[in-house]
Amino acid sequence: MAKGKSLNPPGHVNLRMLAEHLGLSQTTVSLVLNNSPSAKSIPPETRQRVMEAAERLNYRPNYFARSLRQSRSMSVGVLAPDLSEGYFTRVMNGVVQELTAAHYFYFTACHDWKKELIEQYPRMLVERAVDGFLLLNTPADQIQVPVPVVAISAHSQVENVTNIVLDHHAAVEQALKHLHGLGHRRIAFMRGPKAIPDSEFRWEAIQQVSREIGIKVDANNVIRIDAEGWSMKTGYHPMAPEIGYKPMKALLEKHRDFTAVFCFNDIAAIGAIRALKDAGFSVPQDVSVVGFDDIQSAAFSTPSLTTVRQPLMEMGKRGAQVLLDRIANRDKEYPGEITMEPELVVRESTAAARA
Amino acid sequence: MAKGKSLNPPGHVNLRMLAEHLGLSQTTVSLVLNNSPSAKSIPPETRQRVMEAAERLNYRPNYFARSLRQSRSMSVGVLAPDLSEGYFTRVMNGVVQELTAAHYFYFTACHDWKKELIEQYPRMLVERAVDGFLLLNTPADQIQVPVPVVAISAHSQVENVTNIVLDHHAAVEQALKHLHGLGHRRIAFMRGPKAIPDSEFRWEAIQQVSREIGIKVDANNVIRIDAEGWSMKTGYHPMAPEIGYKPMKALLEKHRDFTAVFCFNDIAAIGAIRALKDAGFSVPQDVSVVGFDDIQSAAFSTPSLTTVRQPLMEMGKRGAQVLLDRIANRDKEYPGEITMEPELVVRESTAAARA
DNA sequence: GACCCGAGCTAAATCGTGTTACAACACGAT
DNA sequence: ATCGTGTTGTAACACGATTTAGCTCGGGTC
DSSP: OOSSGGGSOTTOOOHHHHHHHHTSOHHHHHHHHTTOGGGTTSOHHHHHHHHHHHHHTTOOOOHHHHHHHHTOOSEEEEEESOOOTTHHHHHHHHHHHHHHHTTOEEEEEEOTTOHHHHHHHHHHHHHTTOSOEEEESOOOTTOOOSSOEEEESOOOOOTTEEEEEEOHHHHHHHHHHHHHHTTOOSEEEEEOOTTSHHHHHHHHHHHHHHHHHTOOOOGGGEEEOOGGGGSGGGOSOTTOTHHHHHHHHHHHHHOOOOSEEEOSSHHHHHHHHHHHHHTTOOTTTTOEEEEEEOOGGGGTSSSOOEEEEOOHHHHHHHHHHHHHHHHHSTTSOOOSEEEEOOEEEOOTTOOOOOO | OTTSGGGSOTTOOOHHHHHHHHTSOHHHHHHHHTTOGGGTTSOHHHHHHHHHHHHHTTOOOOHHHHHHHHOOOSEEEEEESOOOTTHHHHHHHHHHHHHHHTTOEEEEEEOTTOHHHHHHHHHHHHHTTOSOEEEESOOOTTOOOSSOEEEESOOOOOTTEEEEEEOHHHHHHHHHHHHHHTTOOSEEEEEOOTTSHHHHHHHHHHHHHHHHHTOOOOGGGEEEOOGGGGSGGGOSOTTOTHHHHHHHHHHHHHOOOOSEEEOSSHHHHHHHHHHHHHTTOOTTTTOEEEEEEOOGGGGTSSSOOEEEEOOHHHHHHHHHHHHHHHHHSTTSOOOSEEEEOOEEEOOTTOOOOOO
């Protein structure tokens, strides 16, 4: 009665208080609650008593004290360029599923492609003791941290980093064989911005596959997304279809010697289609358009988009799984690269080439 | 030399180690580094010496130990239903700007509309000592936490919560006056899912404004988005245009006695347009469609969407500002509600009613 | 009787910081 | 000599959990 139980700050039950209340030592209570291996010798009745009291007094172990001891925080850092509509949300849907199931939380940090932020954020998050990093679409070369790193859609062969990548050869092959099979020979290519790791990688795949299939890549038919369009500093539209609209319009003003366009992603493809329509073309009768990613609106825009589906959610899930696994077994060997398979989704935006 | 400096785990400099190295006590070093008021008496030279050593040895105070002592974390919790394409990313763009500028990080937690998670996550994040909460599109009634809360797009008059809301009367008035002005009299309304706080609020505004303008709301022309479509458990498409496609299709199978549709949001509007086209209608010649939000794809879908623009980014910015202000001055008075103004954006999806 | 053993527990150290209470000393004033 | 009063620090505890090392006691073995 004089145990002092009633004068506590309510809702803040200690291990000490719990132990006092039970007439046991903190050690015993802790061992039971954590189901520690050295708790074998504790009889079931005592166990039961401890569990019940913890439940009844609504005991919650203090997060910081526990983390201080075990030096792990049950949280990871997610580094991404921005909170973009297409890519980010889809990958994160998969990531979140896995992290949540493992009782992990995550910090998100957007570097907006700024070099200094790409170096600064990892340091700041290490100070907050994240147990690992997940990089989305972000070059990993410069990142040196004392915890495991998994990079999704990056291609840096660096110690400590596991890459989750798409099989780009297969992806490009499916798209180009589809167009080739429809009779397209003069194909325009829209390259991604330099900053994005996938851009160069995919471009090389395009050149290689083109040689294999026998498609000529004409420099006059290669356009490039302007990296500025991706920046936050545009304010209102960080990553609008505009990024595809502008280069397509520019190309159309020079010449119209192509029957199909292979776009860097779906958002750009939607913009490109808009530019084609504005120029008096109809899609797919006059020009076929192929996108990349298969974001949600791809199926519902008009015309619906033929596109190379990246299994973004699965890539997120897989990435998170690997990261959690590497965190749990820090000295186990880990894969340097994991490849995921794409899938061509044929919809309305492609058709046989006009004669 | 034999001070043991070289046999440390590198990158892990203690306060103790720093103090030893300096030949001072931990207290002194701590006082200097935190610029504590009781450090007044410490001479500038000693100060200087401490600061330099900390810099040189790259000393970083342990986050857990520090938080364990002072229980605050320089981070906030963001609670949202999901990482949806339209709403979430736009609001967060504004939020992130403000938080980053104030050197705050944030945890994101998606409750997926599950009651138990809406109660559980705040508790878990309080354990992690977040300094405040930001609720997106999430009812705040049940949330009891010892830190400031700002709710964006919610309408709960609860102690401790500041609401950032849209002026729904103005929003609905602009949309309906636009349609009324184009000659539309028989208008179909798509209500939002029950779970979303804005749904009921907007519906009441619709009823009131309709009375004021003289538009009849016919129960046969009211459809509702099926809440299940929003759930994660659908796996692949958490929040696709499908949510608008299905109810629109169902309505069209019953009757076609309307010349315009006012949709709950842009994503649903895109789905509804698709359903109208599938049924042989053309938009806007046969049926006008008005959306809500003005998400990025609204301007680039075909036809481009007439919609009520919510200043989502500004709402996020404002919400974060208020939260940070309330965190910094915990006892200052705070606003219970802040109203933001909408703006009608007229594009291609609306036209004069057919005779 | 010495020795070991397992069952059932506990005291005390540890993690790294922040903070309170107090020590040692100098200097001048009484 | 004593007292006050800054100055310049330090020892020790608090925060709350985990973990190591070990204690006690009854019973069995040789």
